[in-house]
Structure formats: structure tokens, C-alpha cells
Amino acid sequence: MVKLKDLPEEELLASGHRLCAGCGAPIALRMALKVAGKHTVVANATGCLEVATTLYPYTSWRIPWVHVAFENAAAVASGIEAAYKAMARRGAWKQKVNIIAVAGDGGTFDIGIQALSGAMERGDDFLYICYDNEAYMNTGIQRSGATPHGAATTTSPAGTKIPGKPEWKKDLIGICAAHGIPYAATASPAYWNDYMTKVQKGLAAEGPAVIHVLSPCPTGWRSDPADSIKLARLAVQTRYWPLYEVDGGTYKLNMRVPKPQPVEEFLKAQGRFRHLFKPEFQKEVEAIQLWVDENWKRILKLCGEAGR
């Protein structure tokens, strides 16, 4: 486990960037870089994190950082890895460099899934961090494959007939684990130690590692910016966001939640679910609770804790 006293004070992602107050993405990246250290290169997909940290001529990054496009952070990272390898082979490169690809949920679940799948299949050696704020926030809160059922976005609005997104969230870790990669895990910035330990494991793994970290978005979730970490904790405590890892193919539950709060507690703190509390849509809250319960059971089973 990562120890607080071992963490450097140095900030490799500088403050002063233009991300919204309460955004989960810079928190997740600051923490990851405290583990990775300065011998790290970041390949960032197009998205909030990218546009808000590198408004030319300013940058928040104190490490080499590359943005190429939206759907290809994984492929860019593959190219970087190949380049260091080949250059080392001819004696033109000596250092060990951590490579981190970072993308939001749109750049991972949807438009970037092919590039990620390719990199995982090839076994390319880098850590991929998906900061999941559960919609296309950078373009103005449109639904993605990561948007949860019932959430209102600008392309899955809370209508009088259709109350938010009808579909359910994609199982990203399941998809990654199915590639047989050495390491995949979920994380929440509220549990810094769990998350940062996972970053450490992901970087140490030989081959692709994926961390799927929840990233509260006050703008898109319509929540109080001061509550972001609280919500990130509540997501875990309601079993909405189970913390688990798949290490060398073995699933392990990282946080047991013996006395879960109802998912309603997580939902009602966010404006994107407000419409679900109208009497006519009350069954949607029940459906989400059912999904949470079933998903939890599924993960316990995968983790060999089905009896709990």
C-alpha cells in the first residue's frame, strides 16, 4: 500500500488550470503522478482534462505531455512505447519511463474502445487511466456508453415520456479483463490509498494496465462542487461503484461494503437524477437499485466472495 508520508509534495500537475471547481479529473491525475513521478510521459485524449490544462501558451504539466486526438490515446501510447524500445535498442535512450494514457469515458468506452482493445491485445506496456464522469462533459454533457441508466444529459434528456438514458452502463473492466491483460481495476478518488496503490500496481505490471476511476463532475452531475469527494465516497458506499481489481486474471474485492446505503442517497444528491424522484418515475430508482444489487452480486461472485 502507498503510504502518505512517502508521497512527494511536488505537484507534477500544476494548479491554475481551467478545470471546474470540484472536477474529479485533476484530482485523479495529481494523485497518479505522485505515484508515477517525473519520469513519466502522459498521452492525453481530447477532453476536459486536455483542453483545460493546456490552453496555449500555458500548461499545467511538468512532465512530457502529448495530446493527439480523441479516440487514440492508447494507440499514441503504443507508439511512444515502441519508440523508447527501439531507441534503447540502438543505444539512443537509457531511462526507464512510465507511460500513462489518459482519457475520459467518451474517449474510452465509445470512440476510443478500438484503439484501447488493440493496445491491450498487443500487450503494449503502459497504464491507461479512464476518468469516468459518465458523459461527454467537454462538449456539453451528452450521453456516453458510460452514462448510467436514468441520468439526464443533453442527448438523453429527462423527457415526459423517456426519463433520461434508457440504457445501462457498459462494463469496462469486464471488457478489459476479457483481453487477459495483467492488471485492471476500478477506483474512486475518495479512497486515495486504494487508488494510488492501484496506480503503482498498474505501472509495475508488465503489459497493459487499466484503471477506471470515477470522476465526479459538478457541472454535468449538477451537484455541489464541494461535495465531489463526498459523492465519490457515496458511490462506493452505496455499492454503485464497487472497488475491485483483476490482477493477473484474479478478481479481488478491495472494499467490502457491509452496510450499504440505498443508491437513492447517491442519486438524490445530483440534479441529473432529479426527475427520477417524480412519482411517475419512481420505479426507475427501484430499477437502478436492482441493477446495483445484481452488479454487486456479480462482482462478489467473480471475486470469490459470493457467500458474503
Added chain:
Amino acid sequence: MPQVLGLTGDEAVAYAAKQSDVDVVAAYPITPQTIMVELFSEYVANGEVHAEFVCVESEHSAMSACVGASLTGARVFTATSSQGLALMHEMLYIASGLRCPIVMGVANRALSAPINIHGDHSDMMGSRDCGWIQIYAENAQEAYDWVIQAFRIAEDPEVRLPVAVNLDGFILSHCMEGATVLDDEAVKRFLPHRKAKYPLDPEKPLTIGALALPDYYYEFKLQQEDAIRKAPEKIRETNREYEEISGRRYGILDLYGMEDAEAAVVCLGSTGGTARAVARALRKEGRKVGIIKPWVYRPFPAREIVKATGNLKALAVMDRACSFGAPYGALCSDVVSILKQQRRDLPVLNYVYGLGGRDTRPSEIRAVFDETLKAADTGIVEEPLRFLEVRE
């Protein structure tokens, strides 16, 4: 010692990439390019090169990985065709915008629909404004020679732009010819390892690919325009040095008979060979015809073409791609606009030809010369845009 090898166009390109000692190749199979990457992966599998071959899952990822590798500081090669180039389209602009000196072999092939695997220039013409330097080879020898030179041009500190070396699908990609190759050491001396000015080095952290809003974006683009406009000088310099080691002379334009030609044809790639044979025969008959074959299509050789047209009375431009609804094909549009700009009033005939690999025979090119000579006599062009050898 230089030696003559029997090589298809694709093989010649792969062999040149091998001798150019590339660090990274990221590519995806597509006919008729595939032989290039097949052969390169054999070099890797047999330990003949130090390169990393990233066998990606699409052309989009191929160019993405190439950009990542090139920014890291590696010498990078890839190859594609047709739909693959179209899928890369987004990344082509980023490769040039981020000033990545990637070299790419393009086995030119028609674009769908209908699907067709044969040669025409629709693919590269569809991406002609992507900021890449674009070279067209006439045969396997030229493809080989240009790939080696392309790395020098691309990596020149004042250029730092990607280069596409085009060769006609099947006609060149799959046709075996004798090509004289240099020995490995000669290529190594001509092309030392790339020394990137701004590699991804944690000791000197840089932010690459930042967001540039209206206050800066325009200046970035202008720098790119300046760089590509500087390229011809570097290309000529490279050609001179390459001639010293190879004995083969290249330039911006490949000219034939232009000292006294009254009618000429402008064409790209393998058609140049057929056209030259026809022109030679016509000149024996005493008809003053010539060929202007741009080796370099982007940056557009404006001054060179105007200069070459000095004695002409009429000009035909052959486009192996259709610009739907446009006044002319792409090549002809460029030629006409530069003639107009330089106040060269010349009858110009435009021929769209050879789409989807339709064979272009000497008899057809002879007809083009006949019509151009007629226009030279009369000064009249009745149909500025014609479709050669197409069934009505």
C-alpha cells in the same frame, strides 16, 4: 557496391525503409500496400532490423502510433492505400500539424464505392491539403530512391514535415522490375540516425498538442505553411547529395522534351513512363511534344511548371482522380491557377483517366497528344474537361 535486385514497387519501398534504419513501423494491412508491411515484418522477425513493428488494429491507430513514436524522437515509417488513407485522414493533419517527420508509402488505389482495389489517385488527392509533402514515383527504382531521400527531407530541421511517397497500386506496387539499390553503408552515411530537436524527454518536459484558440491557432498554421514552402530548397539539396551517392538525378519536376515542345502532357506517377514512350515516338515523327511529370506534387511546383511551359502552345493535364463537380481534376486546377496567376495564356485540356485501375494504353496517350497539338494549332479548347476511355 550497388546491386540490381528484382523488386516490386512495394518491395522496393520496404527495402528502402529497412536501409533507412527506421525505429518504428506501425501499419495495418490493405491491398495493394500490404507487401510493404509484410516484408518489413519479415525483416523484424529475422532480426535484420532494430525496429519495433507495431501491428495495429486500424490505419487510424497506425498513424496515431506513428505520431506518438515520432514525437518521442524515433524515425518512423508506415504505409497504406485507399480506404486506409481515408481512415487516417484525421491523423494526417495532426502528423503535419505536430511536425512529425514520418515517411509513408502510399500504394495509390481507388476509393469506394463501388469498392475497387486497383490503382488511381483518388486516395492521395482526397488528402492533398493535409500538409504532407507528396511525392509521386514512376517505377520501383524511383519509389526506392524517394523513400530514402524522403527521410532526409522530412527530418530536415527547417522542414520537419511528413512525406508521402506515392506509387500506383498494382501497376507499380505489384510489378517486378530491376532496381539498383545502394549498399547499406552508403545509405547509413547519407541518412544518419534521427536527432529529434524536441523529444519526449522527462529531463526536458514539453507540452505537445496544446489547445490553441483563435489568438494562436492561425500562427501555428502559418509556421506550417512556411515550412512546406521551404521544402523545395531542401528537396533540391537532398537530390544533389543523393545523386552523388547513387548517380541518379532527381528534382522537383521530371521533364522530357520540354526544351522545344509545343504541346505537353502533365501527369503523375507511372503514366509518365507510358507518356514518355509515346512522346519519344512522336518526336521521331518530328512533332514537338514533351512531358512534365511532377515528382513533387505538394508543395506544388508552381514556379517550375510555369518555367517549363516556356515554349508551349498548348498543355494537357492528366488527372487520375475525379474531383466531382469541380471545374477540373485536382492537378489541372493547380496548373490552371498557376498559369493564370503568372499570366500565361495557354489552351489547357484536362483529362480524367484510369479510374479504378482502367488501363491507359499508349494509343490513348497518343490521342491526348493529337488533341493537344490540335489545340496548339487552333488555340481553341472545345471541351476543357474530358474523360478518357470511358464507356458512354
